[in-house]
Amino acid sequence: MQVLVRDNNVDQAIRVLKKKLQREGVFREMKRRASYEKPSEQRAREKAEAVRRARKLARKQAQREGLIAAPKPKVLKPRAASAAAPR
Structure with missing residues (x-):
């Protein structure tokens, strides 16, 4: 990096x-x-991570297919006048 x-x-x-x-x-x-993480805790964590990834992938796929609405885009706030001034 x-x-x-x-x-x-x-x-x-x-x-x-x-x-x-x-x-x-x-x-x-x-x-x-x-x-230290016990092997049983590691398996549970990895399974939960896999479920989270699968749900995220399914949600994105459903959005692409138009089955569910896409999230609203974030509105950026305008910066302060002093920060926006050219240098």
Whole structure:
């Protein structure tokens, strides 16, 4: 994984890195590996994850076929005037 630091802005690069790690599931994996997980708990967790994935896939498929309505798009709020000013 690679993050470019522009204009020596390390804070922004750290935010970008954290967002990438979050998307990849690294933090969830670290939390899961922090302590021992019994094999029965592992099987139950993996099964629940598989069910969640299958439901999500079925929901997306139903939306594509028009069987259920797609979620409403999020409306972005306009930014503050000082932040939107050109540099």
